[in-house]
Amino acid sequence: MALKLWTQQGNFRAFKVLIAAEYNGVDIEVPDFSAVDNKSPEFLAKSPLGRVPVLETPSGSIFESNAIARYVARMRRDTELCGVSFFESGQVDSWVDFCAHELELPATVWVYPVIGYMPHNAAAVAKAKADLARGLETLEKHLLDKTYLVGDKVTLADIVVVSALVYPVKLVMDAEYRKAFPCVMRWFTTCVNQPQFVAVVGKVEPAKEELTPAGVAAAPAKKEAKKEAKKEKKAEAPKKEAKKEAKKQAAPAPAAPPADAPVKKEVHPYAVLDKEKPSPFINDAWKKIYSNTSDYNDCMKQFWELFDAEGWSLWICRYKYNAENKKAFMVSNLVSGFVQRSGEIRKWAFGVMQITGEEGKELIVSGAWLLRGDTVQHLKDANDDANWYDWEKIATPVSDADKALIQEFWCSETTLEGRPIIDCKVFK
Numbered sequence: 001m002a003l004k005l006w007t008q009q010g011n012f013r014a015f016k017v018l019i020a021a022e023y024n025g026v027d028i029e030v031p032d033f034s035a036v037d038n039k040s041p042e043f044l045a046k047s048p049l050g051r052v053p054v055l056e057t058p059s060g061s062i063f064e065s066n067a068i069a070r071y072v073a074r075m076r077r078d079t080e081l082c083g084v085s086f087f088e089s090g091q092v093d094s095w096v097d098f099c100a101h102e103l104e105l106p107a108t109v110w111v112y113p114v115i116g117y118m119p120h121n122a123a124a125v126a127k128a129k130a131d132l133a134r135g136l137e138t139l140e141k142h143l144l145d146k147t148y149l150v151g152d153k154v155t156l157a158d159i160v161v162v163s164a165l166v167y168p169v170k171l172v173m174d175a176e177y178r179k180a181f182p183c184v185m186r187w188f189t190t191c192v193n194q195p196q197f198v199a200v201v202g203k204v205e206p207a208k209e210e211l212t213p214a215g216v217a218a219a220p221a222k223k224e225a226k227k228e229a230k231k232e233k234k235a236e237a238p239k240k241e242a243k244k245e246a247k248k249q250a251a252p253a254p255a256a257p258p259a260d261a262p263v264k265k266e267v268h269p270y271a272v273l274d275k276e277k278p279s280p281f282i283n284d285a286w287k288k289i290y291s292n293t294s295d296y297n298d299c300m301k302q303f304w305e306l307f308d309a310e311g312w313s314l315w316i317c318r319y320k321y322n323a324e325n326k327k328a329f330m331v332s333n334l335v336s337g338f339v340q341r342s343g344e345i346r347k348w349a350f351g352v353m354q355i356t357g358e359e360g361k362e363l364i365v366s367g368a369w370l371l372r373g374d375t376v377q378h379l380k381d382a383n384d385d386a387n388w389y390d391w392e393k394i395a396t397p398v399s400d401a402d403k404a405l406i407q408e409f410w411c412s413e414t415t416l417e418g419r420p421i422i423d424c425k426v427f428k
């Protein structure tokens with residue numbers, strides 16, 4: 001059996017493994033991970049927390065990306081990826097561990113909201129930027145008089161640290177931020193242009209401007225801050241107001257209970273609805289029909305037969321900030337995040353989110369949802385990001401035109417409303 005690396009495409013933690021494999025001429029198969037259930041007993045047997053990357057070898061699995069990278073680096077001695085001496089192997093480890101704590105951590109907190117893996121939190125991002133800068137300062141001092149981190153050629157230390165910096169450099173570290181780290185950037189450019197790096201991460205162009213999560217303005221450079229803040233406040237006012245208003249509507253801040261008040265477990269309004277007004281429509285049964293169908297026309301016929309317009313409602317949502325959708329993979333991550341964060345109401349909802357249009361021109365995010373009851377409020381309460389969409393309720397009895405629209409959202413694999421489908425995420 002060949003070595004198999006289970007990972008999502010583009011995972012920076014897989015980069016270090018695959019670059020080490022390029023240096024060592026090790027063949028690693030990367031199977032399609034998109035439909036793998038990483039919490040299934042079968043997958044947990046490979047990776048105890050269901051995390052990736054994980055390497056499957058003929059003798060068993062190795063999890064934790066640094067352990068995998070070391071394993072691959074040690075497969076050959078002559079390439080000296082772990083240094084030329086026992087002492088250097090210790091130095092390589094120093095940088096690998098430094099990277100995990102001082103660079104990867106803040107880098108992910110800054111980058112993940114941008115690519116939709118994590119909700120945005122302004123305070124956390126501000127701290128991450130400062131923490132990453134501190135880590136980079138240490139690197140900067142070290143690299144003042146050195147070409148590589150350890151010894152005089154590329155080692156696993158360079159591979160691991162560069163891998164952690166690929167997305168920050170590409171997406172968020174603008175020229176102003178990079179200015180303080182000329183030696184780091186010189187070393188990064190040297191490494192990332194080696195053929196073994198290019199084979200895995202492609203060409204890395206440093207960010208022209210800091211990308212921010214859709215709907216969030218980038219922090220301006222310090223000296224321009226005051227001026228910019230004023231300008232921005234004016235320009236952003238309508239959008240910010242809209243968001244503030246949406247938030248207010250979605251989640252009125254509850255008054256804090258007195259410290260000694262008994263904690264009462266709230267029953268979810270959907271559970272109350274189920275008890276008080278039971279519906280004959282069984283969402284789980286519908287999800288099974290949808291998942292197992294080989295003929296979408298047939299499955300929609302069944303849906304309209306089962307649909308209970310008294311107990312459930314249908315909605316079309318359209319993202320308010322499509323103009324900010326820059327790259328298809330980032331929009332896909334944004335939508336994946338949106339779908340994941342709706343998990344709390346899974347029992348009472350079903351939805352299909354579509355990304356349509358053309359990268360570089362316009363990427364449009366929209367979706368069609370089936371929700372218990374006749375409001376979208378519980379989805380907004382469960383998932384703040386739902387406020388970033390306009391929601392339009394489908395009138396009942398559902399017209400033929402609306403039936404066709406819902407079918408297009410839920411079943412089309414090629415076009416939607418005349419635009420090509422780029423990606424689709426199903427909430428079920």
Ligand SMILES: N[C@@H](CCC(=O)N[C@@H](CS)C(=O)NCC(=O)O)C(=O)O
Nearest residue numbers: 011013038050051052053064065066
């Ligand atoms: N320390 C681990 C972190 C692995 C990790 O957090 N992987 C993420 C993807 S980058 C993951 O698998 N998340 C899915 C989950 O936790 O269910 C490593 O370096 O391998």
